Amino acid sequence: xxxxxxxxxxxxxxxxxxxxxxxxxxxxxxxxxxxxxxxxxxxxxxxxxxxxxxxxxxxxxxxxxxxxxxxxxxxxxxxxxxxxxxxxxxxxxxxxxxxxxxxxxxxxxxxxxxxxxxxxxxxxxxxxxxxxxxxxxxxxxxxxxxxxxxxxxxxxxxxxxxxxxxxxxxxxxxxxxxxxxxxxxxxxxxxxxxxxxxxxxxxxxxxxxxxxxxxxxxxxxxxxxxxxxxxxxxxxxxxxxxx
Numbered sequence: 276x277x278x279x280x281x282x283x284x285x286x287x288x289x290x291x292x293x294x295x296x297x298x299x300x301x302x303x304x305x306x307x308x309x310x311x312x313x314x315x316x317x318x319x320x321x322x323x324x325x326x327x328x329x330x331x332x333x334x335x336x337x338x339x340x341x342x343x344x345x346x347x348x349x350x351x352x353x354x355x356x357x358x359x360x361x362x363x364x365x366x367x368x369x370x371x372x373x374x375x376x377x378x379x380x381x382x383x384x385x386x387x388x389x390x391x392x393x394x395x396x397x398x399x400x401x402x403x404x405x406x407x408x409x410x411x412x413x414x415x416x417x418x419x420x421x422x423x424x425x426x427x428x429x430x431x432x433x434x435x436x437x438x439x440x441x442x443x444x445x446x447x448x449x450x451x452x453x454x455x456x457x458x459x460x461x462x463x464x465x466x467x468x469x470x471x472x473x474x475x476x477x478x479x480x481x482x483x484x485x486x487x488x489x490x491x492x493x494x495x496x497x498x499x500x501x502x503x504x505x506x507x508x509x510x511x512x513x514x515x516x517x518x
Contacts, residue, residue, distance in 0.1 A: 276299055276300060276301040276302075276303070276335070276336055276436065276437055276467040277297070277298075277299040277322065277333075277334070277335060277437055277467065277469065278297070278298045278299070278332075278333070278334040279295055279296060279297045279318070279321075279322075279331065279332070279333050279334075280296055280331055280332040280333075280334070281294050281295075281296055281330070281331045281332070282294070282295040282296070282318070282321065282328050282330075282331035282332070282333070283295075283328060283329045283330045283331050284314075284317050284321060284326060284328050284329050285329045290491055291314045291317040291491050292314045292317055292318060292321070292328070292331075292491045293314075293490070293491040293492050294331075294492065295314070295318060295331070295488070295491070295492065295493055296493065297318075297486055297493065297496070299467060299469055299484075300467075301336075301467055302464045302465060302466070302467055303467055303468075303483055303484065304468050304470075304481050304482050304483045304484075305467075305468070305469045305470070305482060305483070305484050305485070305486065306469075306470050306471075306472060306478040306481065306482035306484075306485045306486070307319075307469060307470070307471045307485075307486050307488065308471070308472065308473070308475075308478055308485060308486070308487055308488070308512065309487050309488035309489050309511075309512060310489060310511060310512050312490075313488035313489050313490065313491070314488050314490075314491040314492075315471045315488055316358075316441070316471070317491075318488070319355065319439055319441055319471060321333060322348075322353070322439060322469075323345055323348060323353065323355050323439065324340075324342070324343050324344050324345040324347065324348045325345055327341075327342050328341065328342075335348065335351055335352070335353060335437065336351070336352070336436065338351070349433060351436075352434075352435050352436030352437060353435060353436070353437045353439070354430040354431075354433050354435035354437070354438050354439070355430065355438075355439040355440075355441065356423075356426050356427055356430045356438070356439070356440045356441060356443060357426070357441050358441040358442040358445055360422050360423075360426060361426065362414040362422060362425060362426065362429070363414060364413065364414045364415035365413060365414075365415065366413065366414060367410065367411050367412060367413055367414070368401055368406055368409050368410050368411070368412055368413075368414060368417065368425050368428075369394060369397050369398060369401065369410040369411060370389065370397075371397075371414055371425060371428075371429055372396075372397035372400050372401060372425070372428045372429055372432050373389035373393040373394050373396070373397040374389065375397075375428075375429045375430075375432030375433055376389070376393040376396045376397055376400075376432045377389055377390070377393050378432075378433065379432060379433045379434055396432070397410075397428075397432070398410055400428040400431055400432055401425075401428055403428070403431070403458075404424045404425070404427050404428045404431075404458055405424055405454065405458065406421060406424050406425060406428065409421060418451075419446055419447065419451070420447050420448065420450075420451030420454065420455065423443060423444075423447065423451070423455055424454070424455065424458065427443070427455070427458060427459075431462075435466065436465075436466065436467060437466075437467045437468075437469070438462075438466055438467070438468050438469070439469050439470075439471075440459065440468065440469070440470040440471070440472070441471050442471060442472060442473065443455055443459065443470065443472065443477075444456065444472065444474050444477055445473075452474065452477065456477050456480055456481065459481060460480065460481055468481075470482070475513065478499070479499045479503070482499055483498070483499075484496065484497065484498060484499075485497065485498070485499055485502040487502060487505075487508050487512065489511050489512070494507055494508065494511070495507065495508045
């Protein structure tokens with residue numbers, strides 16, 4: 276469903292990605308891990324069209340989408356949940372998601388009330404992510420964990436085929452982390468999920484395969500058990516993160 280081939284990205288003399296090849300199957304749960312500066316965010320930014328690669332190719336469901344703009348990739352079924360909150364803060368949770376539902380159909384008028392069908396779809400999504408009793412609360416009044424749940428609903432509103440999750444549990448309490456992890460784990464298997472995450476408990480609960488980046492290169496790619504046992508991975512990353 277997602278494939279990068281010999282992907283390279285340089286910022287002047289700094290090489291952020293150096294020949295990264297990754298293949299993610301349809302319906303797979305894949306984690307991308309590695310130390311700070313490994314190239315994880317650069318990889319996500321290229322996958323979503325926010326950056327162009329210096330060289331290499333990106334394919335989505337077999338189609339070469341290298342250099343496509345973010346809105347074009349969104350129309351092809353790619354959605355992203357950002358590390359930082361990207362919400363319409365003054366609007367209620369319901370309206371945030373209803374706008375996403377409407378946007379999935381194409382251009383819409385921004386200064387009109389969402390149609391009843393979009394509101395109903397938004398309510399169903401909010402119920403799915405555990406915010407069924409918070410539909411009328413403005414986004415800015417939600418807790419950090421609830422805002423992450425709202426962002427997940429907003430990403431799902433576009434009915435994506437591929438969902439990229441960038442540090443979905445960052446800044447959360449243990450209870451909030453457990454809640455969002457359970458929500459992600461419960462998503463339908465028709466959805467392909469790629470997650471960048473520093474919490475190894477979350478990674479090893481969600482992921483079927485793990486790709487490890489270090490200094491812009493893939494140093495390991497395999498099952499969670501294989502990655503845990505990899506001596507190089509433990510030396511450069513896991514040994515500094517988990518006991």
